[in-house]
Amino acid sequence: MEEIYEELNIYTSTEHIINEEDYIVKSIGAFGVWQTGVCLSAISARMLAMLNIFSMLFLIPSIDFKCIDPVLTENNSCHDDCELYSFDNEVFEQTVISEFGLICDDEWKGSFIQTILMFGLLCGVSLFGWISDRYGRRTALLICTYTNIALMLAAPFSPNYWSFVTLRFLIGIPSGGTLIVGIVYIMEIVGPKHREVVGTLALLPDGLTQASLSLFAYYTRNWRIYSLAYTALSVIPFVLVLFIPESPRWLISKGERDKAYAVMLEAAERNKLDTLNIRENIDKALSEMNYKNTSKKPCYLDLFGTKELAFKTFALAAIWTSAGACFLGINQYITFLGSNVFIAVALLGCIQIPICPIAIILNKMFGRRIIIVASLLTTGLTMIALLFTPQGHAACIIFSVIGFASATIIFCIIYIYTSELFPTSLRNMGYGMTSAGAKIGAMAAPFIASINPHWIPSSIFAVISFSSSFVCIFLPETKGVNLDT
Structure with missing residues (x-):
């Protein structure tokens, strides 16, 4: 390829x-x-x-359960002597x-x-x-x-x-x-x-x-x-x-x-x-x-051949990882917040539809780096806001949607930004190596989203986003700049 x-x-x-x-x-x-x-x-x-x-x-999805043998009234609690658990089927039958x-x-x-x-x-x-x-x-x-x-x-x-x-x-x-x-x-x-x-x-x-x-x-x-x-x-x-x-x-x-x-x-x-x-x-x-x-055919080691290339590779991998973790993590995290899961998931899906054309406009107006940094910071700030929002409150969905929308914008632009930052001979390999971070982030996302209490996942997503935004600041802007060959 x-x-x-x-x-x-x-x-x-x-x-x-x-x-x-x-x-x-x-x-x-x-x-x-x-x-x-x-x-x-x-x-x-x-x-x-x-x-x-x-x-x-x-x-x-998140589902309530309780012990029925012996009968215990406390929900979502594990007991060493419990022989049988019953699951709440009010929302899902199975x-x-x-x-x-x-x-x-x-x-x-x-x-x-x-x-x-x-x-x-x-x-x-x-x-x-x-x-x-x-x-x-x-x-x-x-x-x-x-x-x-x-x-x-x-x-x-x-x-x-x-x-x-x-x-x-x-x-x-x-x-x-x-x-x-x-x-x-x-x-x-x-x-x-x-x-x-x-x-x-x-x-x-x-x-x-x-x-x-x-x-x-x-x-x-x-x-x-x-x-x-x-x-x-x-x-x-x-x-x-x-x-x-x-x-x-x-x-x-x-x-x-x-x-x-x-x-x-x-x-x-x-x-x-x-x-x-x-x-x-x-x-x-x-x-x-x-x-x-x-x-001459390049190899993956060439991505670390200079300090500049090595930093680009590590920085982009970090941004891809953050994007993958936040995109899928917020998606799953919202199902644990006690809100209507059907409305919440549908809302996150619908919000992606206008995000794509919006990302194109923002990309043309402001460039790659500033939009990615702003989106990462927005994702982090919305996750911080969730720390102070009671679980099940309508504001949880609002903050989650804003954070998810920002993560979606990152995905729309990072494809372009990554391919522009590498020279032609390393462009394919650079894209392949750094974008693998998104899969790694997505692999970790469900474990992060399911951690209790609910403020821990939002804290982790916030730290990941802020860290990646800091790294991105030191990457060069590529809008209107001739590409390396």
């Missing part, structure tokens, strides 16, 4: 485009009807990953927590379900990054999509806790694949001037996915039925990914001139562009790629 990224010069800023011709975009257009259809299909596959990530909010008894000494197992899913995502990014390089973007996306759907259908029939955990890990692998392959595919077919907007808007359906899960959970109330219900949405990517062609850029990188020509011809015709020079442009693109492939 490295040579593809170098060919793409994959940063997404409109202020500074590297002065070299993109013969592929020249043939098929920067963005048109063809790219719109392909992007929608790739984004639909991403929806599967987000369903699996956000579904945990209703699979392992959850993973209540069915498998994940309380007291086994409480950690609930958070571990989300952690193992995120670990699967981390593995999937590497595995399917390699598969997409070796066998093509379309092939990787098809494998991810259909494997994901099959595993999602199997998970509700898990007979015990460990079989469910195993399936969640396996689900995470193709989910991670769809996230990386989908965004790479989109960046490969969209012109440089449109990558910033398209790359950000590709995150917009995430909010719709999360909000829809509230409806499924509200009308089912049983984790097995709920899992089958939201899996029904997979019919959308099941159909759409069949119509995704292979990436013309990948075909050219593999020397598949004729196949690349067929795809690019269709794209140009759909976009109503001249098709006369497509073969000539393919040959020019091949010539450029062959020239770049003769240059």
Whole structure:
């Protein structure tokens, strides 16, 4: 995937485009009807990953319990001599927590379900990054999509806790694949001037996915039925990914001139562009790629080759980790605050929809660093405000929504900022290494969110946010600055 990224010069800023011709975009257009259809299909596959990530909010929600053998009246208390616990089914008829008894000494197992899913995502990014390089973007996306759907259908029939955990890990692998392959595919077919907007808007359906899960959970109330219900949405990517062609850029990188020509011809015709020079442009693109492939190949150690690069790598990894922990942590934390969980989760989903275009506007107006610092500080301040807010109070939701919105803005911009801070030869590896921090943060998030009393998680999220904002201050601004080559 490295040579593809170098060919793409994959940063997404409109202020500074590297002065070299993109013969592929020249043939098929920067963005048109063809790219719109392909992007929608790739984004639909991403929806599967987000369903699996956000579904945990209703699979392992906070639920009251008490000992009934012997009968004790105190709720949510563990006793060494208790033989049997009863779970409150006023909100949920059956959850993973209540069915498998994940309380007291086994409480950690609930958070571990989300952690193992995120670990699967981390593995999937590497595995399917390699598969997409070796066998093509379309092939990787098809494998991810259909494997994901099959595993999602199997998970509700898990007979015990460990079989469910195993399936969640396996689900995470193709989910991670769809996230990386989908965004790479989109960046490969969209012109440089449109990558910033398209790359950000590709995150917009995430909010719709999360909000829809509230409806499924509200009308089912049983984790097995709920899992089958939201899996029904997979019919959308099941159909759409069949119509995704292979990436013309990948075909050219593999020397598949004729196949690349067929795809690019269709794209140009759909976009109503001249098709006369497509073969000539393919040959020019091949010539450029062959020239770049003769240059010295960088390695991951080069990310620490100078003090400046080492600081950028550590700082960006810290910001990614903070973003991942706060984004998923606040999502899960809000389910423990005693508010209406269905409204709270739906609200957090809906808030993501306007955040994407807002992030684009703020990015263009103020630049990367100042928006990320401001967003991290806002997240930290809202978490501090939660320390002084009674649990169950309406203000808890308000502060959580503001903090979550700020974390969402960070995600919208950090993709761009990361790719701009590294030189071209290290851009792909720098992005891969630092963005892994988001998965690590997400792995820790459920354990942090479930800590009692409730002021401890908000304190941890505040410290993480403030620390990352301090580090970010010392990173350079990239808006309007020429990129390193």
